[in-house]
Amino acid sequence: MYTVLVVDDCQFTRFMYVDALSSAGFFVVEAENGFIGLNLAQKVAFDIVLTDQNMPHMDGTTLTRELRNLFHYINTPILVLTSESSDEFKMDIGLAGATGWLEKPVNSERLIAVMNLAISKHQKVMRRTENYYQ
Template sequence: MAQTIMTVDDSPSMRMLLRAALGKMGYTIIEAEDGIDAMEKLSNNRPDLLITDINMPRMDGFGLIESVRQDDSWRNMPILVLTTETSDEKKQRARIAGATGWIVKPFSPDKLAAAIRRVLH
């Protein structure tokens, strides 16, 4: 059975790029447009991995990571941050919140695949 990845990004074009790249890799994809949407979808789904942007309306990536980590049933799910942000301060904040890894946009499918392999296998 294919592993499931939830992608969280407020940009429709970024969700489309992720859907295309992850679909080619054989993953099932669940899409959410921000942290609130992701939390609602997590209540009905069990993804193997969460990939989230940082800068989003309603609930940003930091808030999403913190919310996910507060739920014991999601404690061990890997979370990758996919963002244009590059500052060490934001990377540290994401790690403290509970992120597993960090990928900078624009991403290459090869780098994305390598990051996913590191956290899922």
């Protein structure tokens, strides 16, 4: 079972993501903003992070950048949910270290598929790295 940190300021949206991911076998912890999400991430080593982009106090880009400064989150998959699709946003989120982004709205099936793909790719990279150093 993989642990997921879901960060979104909209309670209804968090509920939908938590429900879908829990039903797919993920253990989900939720946070209502980036500050709370960062605080939780400093205490718990999540396997993947799913964050909204537009939130008060700390947006998804800033949260991603802050997570990448934490040892455990150097390579952890971080996916950003957004309604933005500009080239500038894509460049900013990529430079912050996001694994990828999903444009809203996103249905449960696509969300779960992308989460599983991100985890699978992460595991392959980690196995290759381990094999290289053995």
